[in-house]
Amino acid sequence: MYRTHTCGELRLTDAGKTVTLAGWVQRVRDLGPFLFVDLRDRYGITQIVVEWLDYHVKGEGGLGSFVVDPAKRAEKVETLAKLGREFVVQVSGPVRQRDNENPNLPTGEIEVLVTELKVLNAAKTPPFTIEEETDGGDELRMKYRYLDLRRANIRRNFELRHRMAMEVRNYLSAHHFLEVETPVLIKSTPEGARDFVVPSRMNSGEFYALPQSPQTFKQLLMVAGFDRYFQIVKCFRDEDLRQDRQPEFTQIDCEMAFVEQEDILNTFEGMAKHLFKSIHEVEFSEAFPRMSFDEAMKGYGCDKPDLRFGMKFQSLTPDPSPGERGEDLVRGVGFKVFDEAELVVGINAEGCAGWSRKQTDALIEFVKRPQIGATGIVFLKWTEEGLKSTVDKFYTPEHLQKWAERFCMKQGDLLCIMAGKADKTRKQLNELRLHMGDLLGLRDPKVFKPLWVIDFPLLEQDEETGRWHAMHHPFTAPKPEDAQKLFDQQDLGSVRANAYDLVINGTEIGGGSIRIHDRTMQEAMFRVLGFTDDDARYKFGFLMDAFEYGAPPHGGAAFGFDRWVSLFGHRTDIREFIAFPKNNSGRDVMIDAPSRIDQIQLDELGITVKG
């Protein structure tokens, strides 16, 4: 037995016991006659102390005037004082109350007086400090990930991940969901993301693909009558990476039969609330707000609005979409930028009227960056002197007063107004809104604002090729009232779907839809997406065949587990919550993957590598 206790459990009530601990040397503090070692394991830190009592000679002054024989000390220090950071050691000795307690440590009231110490394994000096605030950069930490994972704050991320996975399983299992594993070596499908591909040795020239999600399998489980399925499962997409995207990531994948959208939203809203409650003790007594895709785009310029703060869009021109009306408050006074714009839209930054020219110029610079590509911003501020805009030479105070009313503006507020093509301008204003939210500290990671975005369009059109793509995926059903348009291939842009996203704090946490469960409907969908019937049969024949054997109405959802955990951990970088993540270019810098393979392997697979 290597240990009787962990480094996190000893308390004052244990004083007097003789214990054995094992762990890593966090830090050594050598005070001469005393040597303190912080011994660390997963459970905490316990101070162990080495005293050279046997060499002490009591002086005349009583306690506090010991004298140490330097020669004898040197002898003993030989082994003990050579302990370096991250040595693995085993120590035994009595637990005793400390002279000076450390209130910052759960074990701070006690220490273990070393009577025996064994070095189980020496360690090289680590390339960065194993502290909560490490001095190591990202790349180095990834290369030595096993050292990085020793840091308490990183370890806590995985404790959080574990607890969330347990709670998800508890909730779904209690709601009769069955956890079923689906294959990882599957068939490459078009549409959507690029597949990772695996060559087959036994079927030369043919390839498996790794699943982008278990989508078709979970639908087949519904056909099989499993009724409620879930899986916490790895998915793979060969696309460029971001802070919140890894080539392999984990989804909470779910599907239900005999349900309508409302049943699904309720079930998974329940799961979300269960997680909020069990992990963060946050209680949502009200239903999550719901917003249609159109509302989100018009009010926030994106399909995943961050509702931690306001600054909802208001337009100063009538909405350009068909059937919409509204008073035009800007056109016809000779200001070309607004006259020629399809849409003039802005946000009200409350309390920002005092911003300096330098600050507002910085906002203009921000939106002019190539990534955003806007031409500028018109400002209107309401200070003690009244309304003042950057376009005063075009607009009368009466004009400006009407703008202010439209935005419910108060003294002290600042309007930021942009103009141009409707969709593009909204997108740009969304970036500005989020930027303002950051600048004003309105995006507190400890505040959670969930919402459902619903009524997504079924299809979206590629600007360049004119081709239609499934917005969610090709198995999403149109709303029944729009279904005929799919068969007629008429007015496809207006077809809505019972598709929904769960958005928390401006992050898409998950989404899903009611699926097609009818062969003719699925065929119509594939035709709209530009598949020939042969193509559809080759790629998805198995699914359409299954639909002919009594497929129940069904639908489901999938949630990005890594994102959800990082959100609950108040961070944006999901790599902090993945034990062995990959870098920006999809490399694992620790094991150095991907890598070349032997010619023998290539030959077996019948593969020739170019170059």
Add this chain to the structure above:
RNA sequence: GGUGCUGUAGUUCAGUGGUAGAAUGCCCGACUGUCUAUCGGGAUGUCGCGAGUUCGAUCCUCGCCAGCACCGCCA
């Protein structure tokens, strides 16, 4: 595929057209209660790689490589 930023001691960074510094880590020493111990001393550099400009380049220019962030992409 594109844009931007970064690359200097083990690490995190500062810096200069005349081959370099801080902090921390590391090593040595002192110290009777530390807990980011303290104090004293010490060692450490292909200034990412290659080419060009220059009398001379870590610094300027170009290319490449790597990392990060973003756009495209991510049903």
